[in-house]
Amino acid sequence: MTACKNKQVLLISRPKGIPTADNFQIVESVLPVITRDQVLVRNIYLSVEPAMKGWVSATENYAEPVALNSVMRSFATGVVIDSLHPNFLPGEFVTGLFGWQEYALVEAGVIDRKIAAHSLPISTSLGVLGLNGMTAYFGLLDIGQPLSEETVVVSTAAGAVGSCVGQIAKLKNCHTIGITGSQEKVDLCRQLYQYDQAINYNDEKFEKELAQACPKGIDVYFDNTGGIISDAVLQLLNIGGRIVVCGTSSISNWEEHPIGPRQERKILVNRARMEGFLVFDYKERYPEALAALTEWVSAGLIKYREEILCGIEKAPCSISSLYRGKNLGKCLIQIYKI
Amino acid sequence: MTACKNKQVLLISRPKGIPTADNFQIVESVLPVITRDQVLVRNIYLSVEPAMKGWVSATENYAEPVALNSVMRSFATGVVIDSLHPNFLPGEFVTGLFGWQEYALVEAGVIDRKIAAHSLPISTSLGVLGLNGMTAYFGLLDIGQPLSEETVVVSTAAGAVGSCVGQIAKLKNCHTIGITGSQEKVDLCRQLYQYDQAINYNDEKFEKELAQACPKGIDVYFDNTGGIISDAVLQLLNIGGRIVVCGTSSISNWEEHPIGPRQERKILVNRARMEGFLVFDYKERYPEALAALTEWVSAGLIKYREEILCGIEKAPCSISSLYRGKNLGKCLIQIYKI
Known part of the structure; x- marks a missing residue:
């Protein structure tokens, strides 16, 4: 390999709330020469996640904030183009935290896994067969523990995680209710993701519609939003209800200490369980999840959608676009055609 | 048995918030004649519980509210004085939901258990060897799941439940911190209940003192109060922390929808679990808890205190007295000397 140029997206300032294009800068650097047992990956797809809002914030999070003037943290899928590590060969497809950049020169430990050869597109490795599917x-299954015929409610129901949650719940014979933010997504929930009911939280009658959709109350709430959507769901929680706290996308800024109705009494009276979780804590069990998800997706039992933007120049504004809720599927940026 | 008079405490109105003497009336009724397979119990000790505030409220609770103009619901311990049921004999001591009254003519199903003969006073059957101890x-153990050397924080730490929680946690080799409401109770926590530290939440420096007492953060929070005390505790929660929601005594009125800081993000980032529980759900395992508690109390490993008021006339004002936080131990009303 001769030295080559590497376009990178750097985080140059911390947003207040949702990151916008202004918080990033695209630079071109010279790729260092491969050394020791490193692996050089050419990124094909970059991932865009709601969680990125947390990653770039200096406020409390589960990971160190991305350092200023460093490459934006991101999952990506690419192809090995050079390797000094015996486990990786040029031509193999791999996925990991490769960052928003064209090339990633990484230690082997940064690579999450090779992408198994199957008939599904490699882009799925960042969505339904990646962290989104495994998060669902x-x-x-582990935190929500839905039983057959229970009512499962999902917020951001048409999103990359939510759509998968709804479909797994359906496979487990649950009554599934999706909460989402537009009529277009309501239709997607009903038609593609097979929710029994789907509700637009922007509707004036949202609370009433939710109550009507859950005549037996709510047993499991997969919460991707927090905030007032969750307040409404908790009103309908059954005894022994479980709240899976997966995301808080409805709250744009935690630095201002948002307030809401106290839930202690609800949790007590209903003997409910509210539990946060992070997919990274399940690393040892990724193969189990991937095997199940691959089988379900291959058999057409789980449907997925992707919205693929082209060119690394799309990266800086992609997070804010996600939070505007306009995308209809897993958001990816393709930066290399194979 | 000839018909006899029975003094009873009736609930005559619903309080806004904490029940006071005005909400009750003492009447004298004629005891019906024992019939079928009933058991007639002469109550010795009546229990006074913080939970009674919930029982008399028409707002959501885990049990039907006590009906107006009926005998106040209460656990009590008494002696069988007449029985048409083969399992119960006169002279046996029993405990159950006998109500605030001198005599309870009950079906056998209302009796929770006979009180085993041991060297501890029968009053313990309503406290440390009753629901309070079993709640702790x-x-x-089941919800909090403390591990050796973890930090366990308890609110209402000197109370009938809290004092027992702190001591069981100590038996499990935890670092124990009690939160309570006066210097007198702080001393009790340190000296009698052997907390490693005890803090008065009325102190100006409460939050700072709590942080200093928990240099390794908080792994288990046994929450009897909710409200701003719990808000402070949650700030110090460790990853994987557990919040046992057992009571909400710091909130005097849930009808006004109290608000507070949203905790979704904390729960998510810390992969924490907040879980409500109700001791009545554990009925089948009461013998296990009673055996362990009896052993610990008999061996002097768990200390307890009781404050015994004399005479049924003390019942109507006993709940509000409890909420003023002046009592230093399990509050009982003795209405019969044996």
Whole structure:
């Protein structure tokens, strides 16, 4: 390999709330020469996640904030183009935290896994067969523990995680209710993701519609939003209800200490369980989840959608676009055609 | 048995918030004649519980509200004085939901258990060897799941439940911190209940003192209060922390929808679990808890205190007295000397 140029997206300032294009800068650097047992990956797809809002914030999070003037943290899927590590060969497809950049020169430990050869597109490794699918799998099954015929409610129901949660719950014979933010997504929930009911939280009658959709109350709430959507759901929680706290996307800024109705009494009276979880804590069980998800997706039992933007120049504004709720599927940026 | 008079405490109106003497009336009724397979119990000790505030409220609770103009619901311990049921004999001591009254003519199903013969006073059957002790036992061990050397924080730490939680946690080799409401109770926590530290939440420096007492953060929070005390505790929660929601005594009125800081993000980032529980759900395992508690109390490993008021006339004002936080131990009303 001769030295080559590497376009990178750097985080140059911390947003207040949702990150916008202004918080990033695209630079071109010279790629260092591969050394020791490193692996050089050419990124094909970059991932865009709601969680990125937390990653770039200096406020409390589960990971160190991305340092200023460093490459934006991101999952990506790419192809090995050079390797000094015996486990990786040029031509193999791999996925990991490769960052928003064209090339990633990484230690082997940064690579999450090779992408198994199957008939599904490699882009799925960042969505339904990646962290999104696995988040749905472990969050719903391990934390939510839905039983047959229970009512499962999902917020951001048409999103990359939510859509998968709804479909796994359906496979477990649950009554599934999706909460989402537009009529277009309501239709997607009903038609593609097979929710029994879907509700637009922007509707004036949202609370009433939710109550009507859950005549037997709510047993499991897979919460991707927090905030007033969750307040409404908790009103309908059954005794022994479980709240899987997976995301808080409805709250744009935690630095201002948002307030809401106290839930202690509800949790007590209903003997409910509210539990946060992080998919990274399940690393040892990723193979289990991937095997199940691959089988379900291959058999057409779980549907997925992707919205693929082209070119690394789309990266800086992609997070804010996600929070505007306009995308209809997993958001990816393709930066290399194979 | 000839017909006899029965003094009873009736609930005559619903309080806004904490029940006061005005909400009750003492009447004298004629005891019906024993019939079928009933048991006639002469109550010796009546119990006074913080939970009674919930029982008399028409707002959501885990039990039907006590009906107006009926005998106040209460646990009591008494002696069988007449029985048409083969399992119960005159002279046996029993405990159950006998109500605030001198005599309880009950079906056998209302009797929770006979009180085993041991060297501890029968009054303990309503406290440390009753629901209070069992609440501590199941809440801490089943929901809180403390590990050796973890930090366990208890609110209402000197109370009938809290004092038992702190001591069981100590038996499990935890670092124990009690939160309570006066210097007198702080001393009690340190000296009698052997907390490693005890803090008065009325102190100006409460939050700072709490942080200093928990240099390794908080792993288990046994929450009897909710409200701003709990808000402070949650600030110090460790990853994987558990919040046992057992009571909400710091909130005097839930009808006004109290608000507070949203905790979703804390729960998520810390992969924490907040879980409500109710001791009545553990009925089948009461013998296990009673055996352990009896052993610990008999061996002097768990200390307890009781404050015994004399005469049924003390019942109507006993709940509000409890909420003023002046009592230093399990509050009982003795209405019969044996």
